[in-house]
Amino acid sequence: MAPPHTPPRLEAPLLEVLDLACQRGGRRVFEGLSLVLEAGVLLALTGANGSGKTTLLRALALLVPLEAGVVRWQGKDVAADREFWRGQIAWLGHLDGLKGDLMVRENLLIAERLRGGDGSRVDAALATFDLTNLASRAVRTLSAGQRRRTALARVVASGAVLWLLDEPLNALDAPAQTALRTALATHLASGGLAIAATHTALEIPGARTLELGVA
Numbered sequence: 106m107a108p109p110h111t112p113p114r115l116e117a118p119l120l121e122v123l124d125l126a127c128q129r130g131g132r133r134v135f136e137g138l139s140l141v142l143e144a145g146v147l148l149a150l151t152g153a154n155g156s157g158k159t160t161l162l163r164a165l166a167l168l169v170p171l172e173a174g175v176v177r178w179q180g181k182d183v184a185a186d187r188e189f190w191r192g193q194i195a196w197l198g199h200l201d202g203l204k205g206d207l208m209v210r211e212n213l214l215i216a217e218r219l220r221g222g223d224g225s226r227v228d229a230a231l232a233t234f235d236l237t238n239l240a241s242r243a244v245r246t247l248s249a250g251q252r253r254r255t256a257l258a259r260v261v262a263s264g265a266v267l268w269l270l271d272e273p274l275n276a277l278d279a280p281a282q283t284a285l286r287t288a289l290a291t292h293l294a295s296g297g298l299a300i301a302a303t304h305t306a307l308e309i310p311g312a313r314t315l316e317l318g319v320a
Contacts, residue, residue, distance in 0.1 A: 117180030119144050119298055120267065125174035127157065127164050133172065134160050135317060142300075144266075145293045147312040150302040156318030158302035159199070162269045165300065166196050192220060195265035197273055201256040205245035209236055209255050212244060213262050220263060230262035234284050249276040254284075261288050268292065270301040 118141045126136035134157035142148060150158040163169045165176060167187060176183045183190040196202075203212050213227045231237050234254040244252060253276040260268055268289075274282055289299060289309055301307060 117177070118142065119179060121177040121180075122165070123175050123177070125161075125164065125176070126172040127160050127169060128172050129157070129160050129169075136173070138174070140315065142298055142313075144296040144298055146298055147289060147293060147307065147309045148300045149307055149312050149314045150300065150317060151304070151314055152317035158317055159271055161317065162196075162198075162271050162300065162302055166194055166269055168196075193265060194267045194269055195260040195263040197256055197260050197268070197270045199271055199275075201252045203244045203252060203255055203259075206243060208241050208243055209247070209258075210240040212255060213259050216259050217262055222262075222264065224262075226262040226264055227258075230258040233261055233288050234258045234281060250278055250281060253277055254281050257285060257288070261292075266297055268297065268299040268301075270299065270303075272303060273301055274303060274305050274307070 120140075120142040122138060122140045124136075125138040127134055134155075138161070140148070150161060152158055160169065164171055167176075167184065167190065171184075178190065178193060204215075207215070210227060210231065213230065214224045217224045217227060228237070231240055234257055236251070236254055236258055239247065239251060239255075244255060247255065257273065260270070273285055277285065286308060289307065292299060293309070
């Protein structure tokens with residue numbers, strides 16, 4: 106007798122968002138939002154100002170409360186273990202989130218130690234954004250573009266699987282934009298995932314787009 110057929114085990118998607126709804130300032134900015142993302146994907150969030158791009162990123166990072174819905178990582182509700190979830194994501198907001206009196210390299214090292222890392226990726230991340238010669242400069246002495254590059258280097262150094270990026274091209278000159286696109290492509294090729302709110306095309310082959318504010 107032939108053995109009974111055993112169906113193949115279906116693995117849960119890397120990131121699953123189900124029926125998400127969020128408010129900002131007492132106004133619902135989106136509802137019923139669902140998406141499924143696998144490793145190696147960039148999702149570009151587009152839409153007019155106020156359409157909810159930043160709110161969605163902050164909701165995924167659990168920085169704002171969800172009015173409805175659930176966010177799952179490999180099948181598990183991320184709200185059930187916030188500490189674990191923080192270890193899976195790297196956040197880049199409108200503000201760079203850097204300590205101005207600390208040196209560039211110190212900012213990255215401290216961020217890594219807070220994540221439990223050993224800082225072994227810091228020097229490579231600095232080189233990625235042409236910051237090696239600025240590593241010993243206090244962040245408060247940097248230009249806006251240099252600070253943005255430092256914040257992006259912190260994302261790269263994190264080793265996080267999911268990058269949540271809010272307008273990552275802001276204040277970047279052409280070489281820095283190229284460096285970001287290269288870093289993104291490398292991250293995705295190694296099995297990472299990225300979601301970026303942007304008004305400017307990131308020019309990553311195979312990227313998906315979600316336009317918010319569209320009925």
